[in-house]
Amino acid sequence: MINNNTDKPSQLKKTPLYDLHCEQGARMVPFAGYEMPVSYPLGIKQEHLHCRTQAGLFDISHMGQIRLQGKQAVSVLESLIPSKISDLQTGQQKYSVLSNDRGGILDDIMVTNMGDHLLLVVNAACKHEDVEYLQSMMRDMSNEDCQLEFLQDKALMALQGPAAASVLEEFSPETARLHFMQGGAFNIRDIPCVINRCGYTGEDGFEISIPVGRAEDLARLLLKNDKVRMIGLGARDTLRLEAGFCLYGHDIGPETSPVEAAIEWIIADKTNKSSCPGAEIIWQQLASGVTRRRVGLMMQGKVPLREGMDVLDDSGQLAGCITSGGFSPTLGKPIAMAYIKSEFANTGSQLQVNIRNKNYQVETVALPFVKHRYHRSN
Amino acid sequence: MSELKFTEDHEWIRLEDDGTATVGITDYAQEQLGDVVYVELPEVGRELGKDDEVAVVESVKAAGEIKMPLSGTVLSINESLEDEPETVNADPEGNGWFMTISVNNPEEVDTLMDDSAYNEFLGGL
Numbered sequence: 001m002i003n004n005n006t007d008k009p010s011q012l013k014k015t016p017l018y019d020l021h022c023e024q025g026a027r028m029v030p031f032a033g034y035e036m037p038v039s040y041p042l043g044i045k046q047e048h049l050h051c052r053t054q055a056g057l058f059d060i061s062h063m064g065q066i067r068l069q070g071k072q073a074v075s076v077l078e079s080l081i082p083s084k085i086s087d088l089q090t091g092q093q094k095y096s097v098l099s100n101d102r103g104g105i106l107d108d109i110m111v112t113n114m115g116d117h118l119l120l121v122v123n124a125a126c127k128h129e130d131v132e133y134l135q136s137m138m139r140d141m142s143n144e145d146c147q148l149e150f151l152q153d154k155a156l157m158a159l160q161g162p163a164a165a166s167v168l169e170e171f172s173p174e175t176a177r178l179h180f181m182q183g184g185a186f187n188i189r190d191i192p193c194v195i196n197r198c199g200y201t202g203e204d205g206f207e208i209s210i211p212v213g214r215a216e217d218l219a220r221l222l223l224k225n226d227k228v229r230m231i232g233l234g235a236r237d238t239l240r241l242e243a244g245f246c247l248y249g250h251d252i253g254p255e256t257s258p259v260e261a262a263i264e265w266i267i268a269d270k271t272n273k274s275s276c277p278g279a280e281i282i283w284q285q286l287a288s289g290v291t292r293r294r295v296g297l298m299m300q301g302k303v304p305l306r307e308g309m310d311v312l313d314d315s316g317q318l319a320g321c322i323t324s325g326g327f328s329p330t331l332g333k334p335i336a337m338a339y340i341k342s343e344f345a346n347t348g349s350q351l352q353v354n355i356r357n358k359n360y361q362v363e364t365v366a367l368p369f370v371k372h373r374y375h376r377s378n
Numbered sequence: 379m380s381e382l383k384f385t386e387d388h389e390w391i392r393l394e395d396d397g398t399a400t401v402g403i404t405d406y407a408q409e410q411l412g413d414v415v416y417v418e419l420p421e422v423g424r425e426l427g428k429d430d431e432v433a434v435v436e437s438v439k440a441a442g443e444i445k446m447p448l449s450g451t452v453l454s455i456n457e458s459l460e461d462e463p464e465t466v467n468a469d470p471e472g473n474g475w476f477m478t479i480s481v482n483n484p485e486e487v488d489t490l491m492d493d494s495a496y497n498e499f500l501g502g503l
Contacts, residue, residue: 045438
């Protein structure tokens with residue numbers, strides 16, 4: 001009944017917070033080559049609700065952190081993504097994707113302009129390929145002044161939830177000046193950090209990059225505040241699903257374009273084609289549309305919708321496929337994201353999902369499922 | 379009322395005095411699954427062989443299949459799990475029961491583990 005993952009723990013890497021996870025009673029599972037906490041004794045549902053009402057601390061040290069430096073760092077990166085970076089001011093952050101020549105997505109990334117360099121945060125499962133890819137592209141542009149450093153000496157944690165700002169300000173009052181998608185270098189007590197006001201939950205919150213050797217100190221410091229609880233990858237997934245965010249390898253990947261994924265808002269200038277790989281296809285799709293789109297699905301009843309389930313139209317023809325699904329602890333009902341034929345992708349389409357030989361009615365809905373509560377400027 | 383018997387799939391079976399059996403999932407199983415959000419139970423009257431899939435239990439993260447621990451006919455189901463699936467977490471070996479079944483082949487009971495055998499089995503996982 002229960003599938004035990006057979007990856008050998010000995011081959012897995014540990015994050016700097018491994019001992020803390022074990023001390024907190026975490027259930028550790030293999031994820032992207034690391035032993036990661038999927039949940040703590042509180043359980044996924046309560047961890048999820050805690051993050052929505054107070055503050056959750058997530059170990060995301062498995063993610064990749066990359067520094068791009070040099071006079072042409074901006075133009076090099078800009079040539080690989082469909083977004084503009086040259087207009088990104090110091091202390092500002094942007095979400096984008098590394099595109100492939102089919103207009104698909106190699107990875108989704110966060111980029112912060114740190115003034116004298118760019119800081120990239122990339123997916124754990126993609127980070128080694130991303131570094132190799134960036135380095136190979138830089139070799140092809142050999143006259144460019146751009147250096148890459150893979151920051152493997154840095155841990156990363158996220159503090160998310162309505163209480164996140166007040167908790168962090170207690171230790172680092174200067175962080176109060178940050179708005180959503182802004183970042184910079186700060187000290188938390190005596191610990192030098194790079195802090196971005198962003199996250200993967202839809203709540204206000206921060207991602208904190210910190211030297212590996214100080215990660216546990218910082219986590220313990222933050223946990224001293226009663227409002228802060230450790231949150232595992234299980235709740236991280238349900239939180240991001242409610243927030244309507246894509247999970248790489250599930251909702252986006254090499255065969256999905258930013259337009260199909262409904263994240264074309266990352267493309268600032270829809271009239272002027274960028275020079276990124278696959279730009280021809282992406283801008284063509286912007287102009288004349290796509291045959292399928294990522295949408296939200298909701299249903300009456302309680303049967304969880306799961307990744308891989310087919311979505312059918314009234315006549316039983318295939319209309320799409322679920323790429324992420326599960327149970328929303330906030331709404332108390334199943335939610336899912338799916339790629340649906342464009343003719344049904346408008347909000348309010350009535351479709352069916354077949355679960356164990358029984359058809360259930362589902363409706364396409366706008367994303368997110370749960371309203372974002374960012375700390376935006378003005 | 380007899381002591382509980384167990385399967386390697388983490389179901390418990392209580393053999394009742396009237397020759398029927400009550401079936402549920404063990405405390406270990408509910409803990410492994412995490413927060414249960416949905417339980418799909420069989421139709422009453424269905425006749426199934428040992429190890430046939432009979433029910434589905436879904437948590438926030440995962441779905442698990444429940445197999446018939448013994449050959450038999452479904453006599454009743456715990457309808458309260460439809461609205462309160464979390465009972466499976468709160469009281470797995472009591473109010474979180476799944477169904478009652480007839481015991482068609484009493485000799486199959488010998489294939490089940492008793493409490494100490496099940497604990498030993500869990501220790502080896």
